[in-house]
Amino acid sequence: MRQFLTVLKFELNNYFKNKSFLLTTIVLMILAVGIIAVPGVIMNMDRDGSGNSTVSGSVSTGDETDGDVSEDAEESAVSFALWDKNGSIVDTGAFAASMGMNVEWISCTDTDQVEDAVNSGEAEAGFIVEDLLHYTYVVENNSMYDMTQDAFSQAAAMTYRAQILTEQGMDPVQIETLYQTQPAVETKILGKDSAGNYAYTYMLIMVLYFLLIFYGQMIATSVTSEKSNRAIEILVTSVDSNSLIFGKVLAGAIAGLIQCALILGSAVGAYQIFGESWGGLLDNVFDIPIPVWAAFAVFGIMGYLLYAFCFGMLGALVSKTEDISKAATPITMIYLVSFFIAIFGMNDSDGILMRVASFIPFTSSNGMLIRISMGSVEIWEIIISGVLLAATCAVTGFLAAKIFQFGTLMYGNPIKFTTALKKIREK
Numbered sequence: 001m002r003q004f005l006t007v008l009k010f011e012l013n014n015y016f017k018n019k020s021f022l023l024t025t026i027v028l029m030i031l032a033v034g035i036i037a038v039p040g041v042i043m044n045m046d047r048d049g050s051g052n053s054t055v056s057g058s059v060s061t062g063d064e065t066d067g068d069v070s071e072d073a074e075e076s077a078v079s080f081a082l083w084d085k086n087g088s089i090v091d092t093g094a095f096a097a098s099m100g101m102n103v104e105w106i107s108c109t110d111t112d113q114v115e116d117a118v119n120s121g122e123a124e125a126g127f128i129v130e131d132l133l134h135y136t137y138v139v140e141n142n143s144m145y146d147m148t149q150d151a152f153s154q155a156a157a158m159t160y161r162a163q164i165l166t167e168q169g170m171d172p173v174q175i176e177t178l179y180q181t182q183p184a185v186e187t188k189i190l191g192k193d194s195a196g197n198y199a200y201t202y203m204l205i206m207v208l209y210f211l212l213i214f215y216g217q218m219i220a221t222s223v224t225s226e227k228s229n230r231a232i233e234i235l236v237t238s239v240d241s242n243s244l245i246f247g248k249v250l251a252g253a254i255a256g257l258i259q260c261a262l263i264l265g266s267a268v269g270a271y272q273i274f275g276e277s278w279g280g281l282l283d284n285v286f287d288i289p290i291p292v293w294a295a296f297a298v299f300g301i302m303g304y305l306l307y308a309f310c311f312g313m314l315g316a317l318v319s320k321t322e323d324i325s326k327a328a329t330p331i332t333m334i335y336l337v338s339f340f341i342a343i344f345g346m347n348d349s350d351g352i353l354m355r356v357a358s359f360i361p362f363t364s365s366n367g368m369l370i371r372i373s374m375g376s377v378e379i380w381e382i383i384i385s386g387v388l389l390a391a392t393c394a395v396t397g398f399l400a401a402k403i404f405q406f407g408t409l410m411y412g413n414p415i416k417f418t419t420a421l422k423k424i425r426e427k
Contacts, residue, residue: 007247008254011222015255025259029266036270036282076102080148081117081126081138083108088131089159098155101148114138127152132160198346200288201373204296205342205366207264211256212307212335219252219308220315220324245404246397249312253305295372298386303365306393307335313400334362342366349375359385361392 015021082092082105089095096103106123108114114126118138125148126138135156137149162172271286310331318327341363345354349370357367358381368385371377 003243004247007243008251011248011251012255015251021255021259025262028259028263032263032267033270036267037274077104078102079104079106079123081106081108081114081123082129083110083114083127084129086129086131088129095155095159098158099151101151124148129156132156132163197292197374200286200292201346201370202343204288204292204300204369204373205339205346207260208300208304208365209335209339211260211304213332215252215256216307216311216332216335217324217328218256219249220311220328222248222252222315224315224318224320224324242401242405245312245316245401249308249397249400250305252312253308257301257304292369292373295369295382299365299368299389302386302389302393306361306365306389306396307331309393309396309400313396313403316400316404338363338366342370346370346374349373359388361389364389 078101080103082089092103092105096105106117108117108126111128114123114128115138117123118126118140124139128136128138133156135152137152139146139148158176161175165172165175268286271282311328314327314331315324318324338357341353341357345351345357345367348354354367354371354375357363358371358377360367364385368377368382372382
């Protein structure tokens, strides 16, 4: 145990004294706080600015207010060329209001005038109207975000319906009010609010993803580095190989968890300070219930350790740090499969895919977390899944120690995993 603690302390010191590690942690903490704080301050300033303008407007004279409104209206007016062949649009002002836009209409008498107005930039777009149900939209470049045609179609449909209703002796306003009437609904959720819990569940899954992708390679590199520079020949004479592998793997895992906790804690702390300025927009991200935090702590950390031991095992099979990427590819692909199963399974947290994934140790860290957060799960399912994951994690740690012991003084080409298992069984 003393040797293990010595290795663990030494490896942790290497992480925390590493300038790039410290700089990355500080920069990401500042970035996390900035992402929360800066938009919140800006939104708060915008609300204060709006309030001030409202107050000043209330003490202004009527003439000044009218002047300001008309000036703003002129600035925001949009020019459209219009050739209404049969006079279908009787009131262009009301039609523009139905579009929800402040429109300055350019009257045209033929198609060429409409196209010339658009080509010259005098009009942003043009309309050639046969009747309210048939028209041609003229535009120079059709943008993906151009909503003008939709607005014109909606206004034409509303005007057409109003004309028909008026001809039938019915009040269009009353009919429109009748159609816009919606029932009052209250939702009573007896189980989990999957839609509401989606945001923070997705965030926690992404946290696990980045932990494994970033620190998996670092753990493998830490295990291989002494073999690469032959320092392992001296270490194994004074330190037990089990203490070496467990100390290195757990040090990398602890360093990753501490860095993650600092970054995530900075974001959560910043939201506690600036949350009011966001108006509750990020409550679904940071308002995480205690049972979900507990599930993340248990299944997330055990899953993280499982993959950390796998990366440490693969690091023990190679002698050069440049071979790590190739050796770690299989376990990286396994985790990517687990990650994509989780992402797609979030849309159906109680489906058969997530139920199966929550019991397979290599996918249960994500699968059971999703079921606890978003779906329905029994206590016995959580216990069985946790026991299977813990047992697999322990077996993987034991196997990693054996492979590290076998490959300690093996140099040259990377050792195949099957070869290492065969040699261990022979012993």
